[in-house]
Amino acid sequence: MDIAIIGAGASGMMAAIAAARRGANVMLFEKQARAGKKLLATGNGRCNLTNLNMSPRCYHGSGYSHVKSALEAFGVEDTLSFFQSMGLLTISEENGRVYPASDRANSVLDVLRLELDRLGIAVIADHAVEKARFKKGKFLLDVRNEDNVTVVKADKLIVCCGGSAAPKLGGTTDGYAILESFGHAKTKIYPSLVRLTTDPEYPRAMKGIRLDAEISIMAGNKVLAASAGEIQFTENGVSGPAAFEVSRAASTMKNADSVQLDLLRSVEDSVLLGVLHERRKNMLNLTLGDVFTGIFHSRVGKMLVRYAGLSNEDPCSTLNDSKIKKLISCAHAFILPLRGTASLTEAQVTAGGIDCALFDETMQSMLCPGLYAAGEVLDVDGDCGGYNLQWAWSSGYIAGTSAAQEG
């Protein structure tokens, strides 16, 4: 059985190993110079390879039943045993995120490469598959290396080209085009796990500052998505892990119109009220520009005073009870008009992709038997925290195992 796999990313390497372990002869094509370039950049170079708090509810798109069955067939425990059996030691953090114990994404790629070598699978790098078709019982692939295009034959084909996020790391639309040429439909695609863009007036003044906040994507007064943790102000919006977690809603939901930040989620109002009353009473020479000293970064404090419609030059003695109340409520509900998100170029993941409806639970196409797909090329995207790689491992494993079976 000759199996051609397009794309030596997370799902493609997994599919190759799973198929070769079942005796298939695997050809693994990669258009970049090396396998797993994106993998090296994951988790800020640490590779958050899965999450112990796993559930199909952490995924979005048309593939809910595929995710559910994939996690049942090859879930977190299987993934950890798979990597452990190849010598990868892992650690998990409080939030369930799993990383290599070396803290280096390289270790994950290295054990995959060793296993590919052990199984005799050569990664055919610098070879881009431009087209694929099915003729007389075989898949025919047009494979380009520099100026040469050769036609390669295979009994089965697994498309693992990934999505179009992060083009510098291999993101491409190739996989969509190949699967569309077999009659599969593509849903609309959006950036996900990406920074939010807002009206720049207030964020610009606080560029680079990180703080702990609760962050919500709003449609009027309705909360569409919420998270809490570290955020970072940018030139024109908000970034950081908590912002990434709500970015899917900002990008995909048309009615999303603002970002609301609670900058005081871990401070009791009564404590803050006490501090502000004290300042008004005892620090008569102080201006409002310093009223939040010791509570917020000075630029955040000044921005909040401005946002509340007050002047940073006014003396603290001008603070009456209603102004104090206003300052506190602005810190709890600092609202920025939402413009959207940064583009797919900066995104970690593509929301949307090839519609899963016409793939069965073994990841095989219902339109063309022998054709399989796995990973981000499909309309499945996960939350932040190791879920996207878990989908790549699970779907890649199932596609590789199923494709290697005769018939």
Ligand SMILES: Cc1cc2nc3c(=O)[nH]c(=O)nc-3n(C[C@H](O)[C@H](O)[C@H](O)COP(=O)(O)OP(=O)(O)OC[C@H]3O[C@@H](n4cnc5c(N)ncnc54)[C@H](O)[C@@H]3O)c2cc1C
């Ligand atoms: C900066 C960054 C950080 C991330 N961090 C995490 C994280 O910590 N945890 C997590 O779970 N997820 C993370 N993700 C998301 C995760 O990396 C992806 O969801 C996952 O890699 C998808 O796997 P894949 O195999 O489907 O696609 P990819 O890993 O993108 O692999 C696809 C491969 O196919 C190749 N290819 C494409 N077209 C062709 C063609 N025509 N011919 C030959 N080869 C082709 C590409 O060059 C690429 O190597 C991160 C993403 C980014 C960008």
